[in-house]
Every structure is written in C-alpha cells, then in structure tokens.
Amino acid sequence: MKTLSAFTAPGRFWRGNLHTHSTRSDGVLDPEEVCRRYRAEGYDFLALTDHFIGRYGYPITDTAPYRSASFTPILGAELHSGAMANGELWHILAVGLPPDFAAPDVLDFQATPTQETGPEIAARAVAAGAFVAIAHPQWSGLTLADARSIQAAHAVEIYNHGCAMGCERPDGAAIADLLLSEGRDLTLIATDDAHFHEPDHFGGWVMVKAEANDPEALLAALKRGDFYSSQGPEIRDIRVTDDVIEVDCSAVTAVTVQGVGTASTALHGQSMTTARIPLARFAASSFLRVTIRDAAGRRAWSNPIRL
Template identity: 35%
Template structure:
C-alpha cells in the first residue's frame, strides 16, 4: 500500500526549535525574539535558553510557543566539552533536578518521562562522533543542520554523522534549526516544516513524534510516498534529488543544466536499513526528509 510520509489531512506549519534570548546568552530579549520570528512568518517557535524553561502563557503572539530548554550534562568520554540537548514540550513547572553532575542518560530519561522530545544538538560543532552519540539511548532526533554553527565556523551540517548513526540502526529524526543568539542576521537559516492536524502544541508535537515533518534550509518537500518497492517525492524546484540508504545504496537524480526538478522516483528494492530523501536547490540550500526504516537485505 502506498503511504504518504505526512499526515493526510493537515496544515503545514514552519517553526524553529532552537533559539536563545537575554535570559541566557542571546543578544535580544524574549519579547524581541518572539516578534522577530512572528514577523518572519513562522507558525511556531521554541525558546531554548541554556538550563532554563519559560512559560509560553506569558507572551502574546500569533505563533504557537512550545515550552523548551537546552540542557548540558557532562560528557565524560569527550575531550571537547559538555553535551548540548534540546528538550521540546517541557512544562515551565518541570521540577526534576537539573545540573551537570547528573548523567546525560538520567536527564534524557527524565525529560522523556515527562513527555519531551529530545534532540541531540550540533554534533559536528561539538566534536562528537557516532561512538559518543550512540552511548545515549532514547534521544529522538539530531540536528542535521544548525545555522549558528554554520555561520560561526562552517560546521553547521552534521549530515555525515547522522547517516553513520542511521546506518548503525539507530533511529533519529532530522532537525534543521537556527540556534539564533544574535539579531535577524542569525535567524531564518534553518527550520522544520511540520504537517499537523492544527496549530496547537499537542498537534505539532504529535506530528513531530510521528515523523510528519522535514528539515530545511531553503527548498520545500510537498509529499513523499512509499510502498515498500518504490519511493516518490514531490518538491519545490531543485537541482538534485538524492535517495539515500545504507552505505553506497541509493541514487542521485540531477536536473539538466539550466532546468529544475520537482519530482523523482526510486525503485528502492536494494535499500537496506533506512531510506531518506535529501534535495538541494540551485543556491545549495537543502531539505532532509525523515528516514523510513526498512528491513536489511
């Protein structure tokens, strides 16, 4: 049976899952940050100050605000610093103790137990590889793209680490985000587009947890259909469409010079472990689908 990767009936909502304000090391106040994304046409936003929750009810905006936090347990096996995790859907009255003495796994489990969606942040910038990340169980997703890490030192794109985890049969969603600390110049570089029942926090979180979304720095994915034998994507105008699976399995379909692609199909019988779609537009901006997990050969 052919199935869409996205909710059949729903609305597309654009959002940023990672940003800072003067409540931690951001350069703008929480009110200014919210106004910035509202003006930028976003539908939802998670404020993720370091080790600090916030109460979405205190702010007046047309956007949906998701309670969230960035937290930093120690990473004893790393020589390059503490962990960075985002927890989405965290209530402001979250009362579990939170400090760097508590192990990363214990903290991840506490957030998960309270209904949060946990994201491994910017692993390339952190200097973390697959071996370190796979020590943490139960994280839901990984930032394949983090805009501030790209702007700072060109280490925003963690796709390579992401594929190495998927290949080892770990299941992670793909997130693209801003991690904006500065003003508008730091915003609107990476986001997710979620197809949800409506714009409530519960519907957005349900859609994210069910994989009804994609990550992007520019192009749009309109639909992905999969029937076990072939996978088909419809998207905005791009120069290449990649179907990617374990190791060398997959294919790239390129537009002829001077033209664009908006759809492609791959007969994916040779795929193993996972299949994901990655597209690239004429400016080199990308979008990443969520992986479809498939049996090994």
C-alpha cells in the same frame, strides 16, 4: 507502497524553529523580541531553548504571553549535564519541557564527575514529555559512542544554522546515518540555534503536519515524525514502491536518496518538481531518506523511511 506520515497525516504544515536563545541565557534579544521577529518572518511556532545551567538561573522561559491566533511559542531548554568523550559538556535539545523540570547540578559550561550524565538527563526530559534531539553533533565533536549512548533521543540535528554561520560545522548527517544504519528509530531536524549576534537566524526550520497550531498538537506530531526539515525548498510527497522512489517538491536542481553505507543515488536537472529514482542500489539498505537542493544551494531533508 510506503509513504511518510508527514504527507498522509491530517492537518496542514506549520513552520517552526526548535532551537533559539534569548537574554535569558547567552542570546542578544529578550524573549518578547525573539518571538516578535520569528512571527514577523512568517513562522507559525517557536521553541525558546535557553541554556539550562546555573549561570543563567536554569531558565525555562514562560513565552505564553507572546502567543497569538497565528503564532505559538513552546516551552523548552538546551540541557547540559555530564561529559562527552572529549570531556566537554553535553548539549541536548528539549522542546516541550514542563516549567518545573528539575535542574541538574550544572553551574556553568564545565562538566564534573558528579553530574547527571547526558543520557540520564535526556531520558528524564523524555519522561517529562519533551521532544528531545541530539544538538549540533559536528560542532560538539560528538563521537559515535557518544551518540549511541543517548537512547532516549527522538531526533538528531541534521542541520544547525548557527553552527553553519559561526564555525562551518553545521552537519549531523554522518552521525544520524550511522545510528539509522544500526537500527535506531530517529528523525532529522533542521534548526537555527539563533543567538542574534551573527546571521544565525531564519536559516533552518521544521515543517510540522498537525491539525492545530498549538503546543500539544505540534509536540505530538514531532514525536510521531510528521514533519520534514528545510532551508527553503518544499517536499510535497514521497512514495516508495518495490523498485522506485517518487518525490514531489518545489523547483530544485538535485534530488538525492541516501541509505546504508555508500548506497546513494542523485538525480540532477533544472526546475525539477518531480523525480523517480530506481532503488537498485538500496537492496541491502534498511532505510532511505531524501535530500533536495534548489538552485540557490538551499536544502530540505525528509525523515528516514524504514524498509
């Protein structure tokens, strides 16, 4: 039987947002108020990830003063450098950056030929200890070739709430599934990308399994893949045998299993808290992942299970 480490690792689940902006870049609220609001909404941790460009002074904001017994801020930034295939600047999420991470030669939101490339700055962030994700692939207009080039990434944003609210381009599933089908070892994160100038907050998060709500434990769990992502529903366990996948969850109306290419199977019902789905369609698939959806249309996503 195969299981996901998120449901077998020691500890408990901690709810957090990994993509947030403040007045240190183009957000509306100052860092202290951003942290206060997430804490008030019941989040256990938050990464403040302002835009790491010269216009804003390359911010990696010290949020340690806003830490409490029940709330953990984590240092981070949204990194930019080099051009994607469409000529626009890369957006790469880096959570757990050291405060002395060296700034690239990026003065504003324009790519130039002399800049460090996106793959290079992503690799440098990973080497510095960060958890790195490809941000909002659909919004960015990311090509598969672009995505393939970021070899150092731990994850892809499968859902970005700010892009859902601001431009109806929230999705990263297509890019993620193509990379997974090629054998890439990636996890899937849901985020807010909150700026607080529209309803772009408290809409997507990660549930991280760790023994303590501190930056080191949370980052280690993220890198191991000990988490799932959600807009509200809870995934409580996933078990895979030779011929069936079993899912335990909060009450939902749909449980869908996805794999390589067109391999997918969905089970629909009312107030389902468990599902058993045959794996006959997945004989040629190298991975499985699970999406659940509740009656309000909110989803949760597992990380991929390698077969």
